[in-house]
Amino acid sequence: MTANKQFALTALACLLGGAPLVANAAATIIVVNADGPGEGFNDPTPVAPIGGNSGTTLGQQRLIAFQTAADLWGAKLNSAVPIRIKSNFDPLTCDANSATLGAAGPLEVGSDFRGAPRRGTWYHGALANKIIGTDDFAGRPVIQARFNSNLGTENCLAGGGFYLGLDGQHNGKTDLVGVLLHEFGHGLGFSNLTNGQTGRRLSTGKPSAWDYHMLDLTTNKLWSAMTDAERKASGINSRNLVWVGANVTREVPNVLRNGVPQLRITAPLTLAGNLLAGAADFGAPLTASGLSGTIAKLSDQADGTGLACTPLTAANAVAVQGKLALIDRGTCTFSIKVKNAQDAGAIGVIIADNVAGSPPPGLAGSDPTITIPAARITKADADRIKTRLNSAGAVKATLGLNNNLRAGADTQGRVMMFTPNPYQPGSSVSHFDTSAKPDLLMEPQDTEEVKRSVDTPQDLTYPLLRDLGW
Numbered sequence: 001m002t003a004n005k006q007f008a009l010t011a012l013a014c015l016l017g018g019a020p021l022v023a024n025a026a027a028t029i030i031v032v033n034a035d036g037p038g039e040g041f042n043d044p045t046p047v048a049p050i051g052g053n054s055g056t057t058l059g060q061q062r063l064i065a066f067q068t069a070a071d072l073w074g075a076k077l078n079s080a081v082p083i084r085i086k087s088n089f090d091p092l093t094c095d096a097n098s099a100t101l102g103a104a105g106p107l108e109v110g111s112d113f114r115g116a117p118r119r120g121t122w123y124h125g126a127l128a129n130k131i132i133g134t135d136d137f138a139g140r141p142v143i144q145a146r147f148n149s150n151l152g153t154e155n156c157l158a159g160g161g162f163y164l165g166l167d168g169q170h171n172g173k174t175d176l177v178g179v180l181l182h183e184f185g186h187g188l189g190f191s192n193l194t195n196g197q198t199g200r201r202l203s204t205g206k207p208s209a210w211d212y213h214m215l216d217l218t219t220n221k222l223w224s225a226m227t228d229a230e231r232k233a234s235g236i237n238s239r240n241l242v243w244v245g246a247n248v249t250r251e252v253p254n255v256l257r258n259g260v261p262q263l264r265i266t267a268p269l270t271l272a273g274n275l276l277a278g279a280a281d282f283g284a285p286l287t288a289s290g291l292s293g294t295i296a297k298l299s300d301q302a303d304g305t306g307l308a309c310t311p312l313t314a315a316n317a318v319a320v321q322g323k324l325a326l327i328d329r330g331t332c333t334f335s336i337k338v339k340n341a342q343d344a345g346a347i348g349v350i351i352a353d354n355v356a357g358s359p360p361p362g363l364a365g366s367d368p369t370i371t372i373p374a375a376r377i378t379k380a381d382a383d384r385i386k387t388r389l390n391s392a393g394a395v396k397a398t399l400g401l402n403n404n405l406r407a408g409a410d411t412q413g414r415v416m417m418f419t420p421n422p423y424q425p426g427s428s429v430s431h432f433d434t435s436a437k438p439d440l441l442m443e444p445q446d447t448e449e450v451k452r453s454v455d456t457p458q459d460l461t462y463p464l465l466r467d468l469g470w
Contacts, residue, residue, distance in 0.1 A: 040059065050163075124187070196234075217241070297319075308340045309340070327341060349374040438458070
């Protein structure tokens, strides 16, 4: 798991297995302390109890937080076999602006065991044990979880360390219990065992249970039926890979909201169509009716780009007044750009990404004085619009929501998996897509909207595990 100022989450790069469901009462999850003397869970640094965490040393509070997350998962799962998670804190990679928070994934996988739902298929170790009903791994931990002991210290996201309270009131810090729920989910089964970057299957070439539930909308093939090359292409097929498990699909209407951000080009006909868009966290929310207008390209740099990092010149103000201002990403924050365009009379803002990739992320930031809507589009889409505008042609568009779709699902109501282009090792394919609303626990980024829930009506993580066999 890595983090920047938005605390992005990623899964362990090397993950393992999946499996079915029995109706027991709960599961026992045991946190196995793998730290050495004086470090991690054994750190004797005195601390005051916080947010329901009664530990009096840093190590005790860390262990209590881990066991709290383990107990929350244990209350939801059904398994007669204790689930052991090898856990520890280590100094991991970080600097002033980004950090590796930690990582988790399965240590054991199994296939062709007694009761396996599919022959010749890999399953996560915890899931395999649950199906068998006995421990097939001789009591060894089946999940590993490592977290950054330096987080929040100088030159390691200073001030943004882990919140060790149990009440969720983390106030700008990283809620360790919430992050643990996410990472334990990867170890329990919410992760791809097939290498999405190369398309190659684990070890002996067997597919994983995960592969039987992912459908590529371009090829109309499940990952289990694809070649390596097809899986590699599918891993970067933005918003065209969906989960087809029955439990998740049934619950999508109970969890995901209607409305997908889009920029609909209405003229000229040569550009007409719906473009992917990433909505802003600030300003007026996008609506189903949308905001229609003519797109105006801003230009305030010698190379012809328009950054809008300072108040607009008189010429640019005239150009964007009453229009949708097309502004380039870079140099300053999104909220500064949008506020300067608003002050010049723009009715909305379209941010043109400055790097290749799809889908376009949303626009982070905050400014309560911004009252117009804004969204980001891909560099490729922005370049096509700029080409038209540079030839003195007009482009008309509507910025809004497509209310015929649920945010994070396809036209048939199947939840989308995270498949950005370029591929993001540790994040791609093994997470729900970031377009889901409300934000889900198993998206690659931790946001304030994510609740400490793994099940409906707030979340779809447990339904996905049930599709695999829990």
